[in-house]
Amino acid sequence: MSSLHDFATWEPLLRLLRTVHAQTLAAPGGSVVGRVGQDSWSVPLPQRRPQAGRALLAWDMQKEFGAIDRVRNALLEKFDTVERVQNALTAADVADIAFAVEIPPSGKAVLHLFDPSPAADTRASAHPGALLLVEGAVPEPWRRLPEAVPGVRPAPSVDLALLERTLRERIPEAIGATEAEIGAAEARLGVALPEEIKVLYRVTRARFADWGEDEEAAERVFDTVGFELNSLDGLSIADRSRRRFQWEQAAMETAVTGPDAAVQDLVGSPGWIVIGDTGGGDQVAVDLTPGPGGHSGQIIVLSHEQSVGAGLLAESLTDLVQDPERDWYSGRQGDDLPHAAWVNHARVRSIEAAVHPELEVLSLGVWDGEPISLAPVAGLPRLRSLSCRPGTLADPLEIAGLTGLEFLELAPEYWRVLLDAAAVPRSLSAAAIMVYADWDPRATVALANEILALWDRPPIPGTVVGGDLGTLP
Structure with a gap:
C-alpha cells in the first residue's frame, strides 16, 4: 500500500511548516501550499540570501531561523522532511503531488493533496498547469512540417x-x-x-x-x-x-x-x-x-x-x-507583429494595432487603460491562442465569438463568466488558468475540473487527510 496519502508521511514536514508559518496558519482560513516532486520541490521554507559578494554560509541559516533553530535541527536529525515525501512518491511511481494545509491553533491539521492528472501539465507551484482537453493534441508550431x-x-x-x-x-x-x-x-x-x-x-x-x-x-x-x-x-x-x-x-x-x-x-x-x-x-x-x-x-x-x-x-x-x-x-526575430501581438502598457498600445490577417497569438497583459473589446480581432482567420490578464477585458463573453481558438488562458474570474454562460469555445485543444501567489490552489483545481469535465477528461484527483499535531508549546 502506498504511504503517499498517509498523514504520517507528511507529519514531519507539516510540523516544520507550522513552526515557520505559525502566524499565517493561526489566522482564520490561513493555509500553506506547495508541491513536491521526485527530484525537486517547491515548499515555502525560508532561505536567507547572502550578503553581496559572498556565498551563503551555514551561519546565515542559523541566524535566519533564530529561535526555531532548535526545533528545526531536532526534526532534521531524524529525517529530511521533504525527502520523506519524495520517497513515498518514488514508491508510488507518482511524479509529483501538490498540497494545501490548514493547521489551526488546536493542531487539528487538514491536508489537501492533489495528484497528477494525465490531462493537466505540472507547474512549479501548487497550481495545475495547462489543461489538455484533446488527447494527444500539440500546439500549432509542433505540427508544422x-x-x-x-x-x-x-x-x-x-x-x-x-x-x-x-x-x-x-x-x-x-x-x-x-x-x-x-x-x-x-x-x-x-x-x-x-x-x-x-x-x-x-x-x-x-x-x-x-x-x-x-x-x-x-x-x-x-x-x-x-x-x-x-x-x-x-x-x-x-x-x-x-x-x-x-x-x-x-x-x-x-x-x-x-x-x-x-x-x-x-x-x-x-x-x-x-x-x-x-x-x-x-x-x-x-x-x-x-x-x-x-x-x-x-x-x-x-x-x-x-x-x-x-x-x-x-x-x-x-x-x-x-x-x-x-x-x-x-x-x-522572435514572436512579434504581425504574427504575435503583446498588447500591454509597454509594447503594443491598442488591440487595433494588433489586427492583421496573419495574427496567430494575442496576449493582453498589464494594462493601464480602459478594458479592451475583442471585437477588432473577431473573424481573423489564423488567431489560435489568446491570453488575458485580470482587468483587461471589457466583455469576456466576446471570447465565444473567436471560433478558431485552440488555446485559451484566462484569469479565474473570466473563466467563471464563460462557464456560467456555457460559452467556453469548443474549438479548444488546451486551456490554462492564470493564477497568482495568493490564489488558493483548491479553488484552481475545482475550476480546472469544471473545464476538464466539458471535454470528459480525467479530473485532477484530490484527497483530504486529517491528523492531530497537538498545540504548540
Missing part, C-alpha cells in the same frame, strides 16, 4: 577533397568508419547522409573507445570541427519530439520562415540530423531542409534555450572546418 524549397542545393564552398585533406592533416591518428558502418547508420536513420558527413566519418568515427586515455586526441577532433562530434551510433533526427514543451508557453510561440531565411523556423525537422553538441547543451545538426536563403547540408545549431528555430553555424562542413572557432547566432 518543413516546406519544400525549389532549387535548393549544396553551398559553393563544399569541397570534398579539401575537407578530407584538412581533416587527415589535423587528426592523422583518427580511426575512420567503414562503408558498412556508414550504411548501417543511414539505414537506422532512414535518410542518406550528405557526402561531406560521409567524408568526416571516413576520417574519424568519433568513438571514445578509440581515444582510450588520450584526452588530447578527443580535443583535437573538437578543435578541428568546432564542436563535440557524435559517433555514428549517436547520430539522430531532431524531429519535433526532441523539444519538450508546456502548452501554456508553447501555444504562445510562432514559427514563421522569412523569404530570405537560411533556416526554416521549425520546432524540428526530419531533415535535421544531429551530429554533435557545442559543449554547452546546444545540438549541432546537418540541415537537409534549409530555408529559401540556405543550402542543403548546411550546419545549424539548435539552442537548448529555444523551442523553435535553429541558428546557422556554417553554409557547409568544409566552410566550418576552415574556421571552426566561429560564433553563431540564431537570427530569429
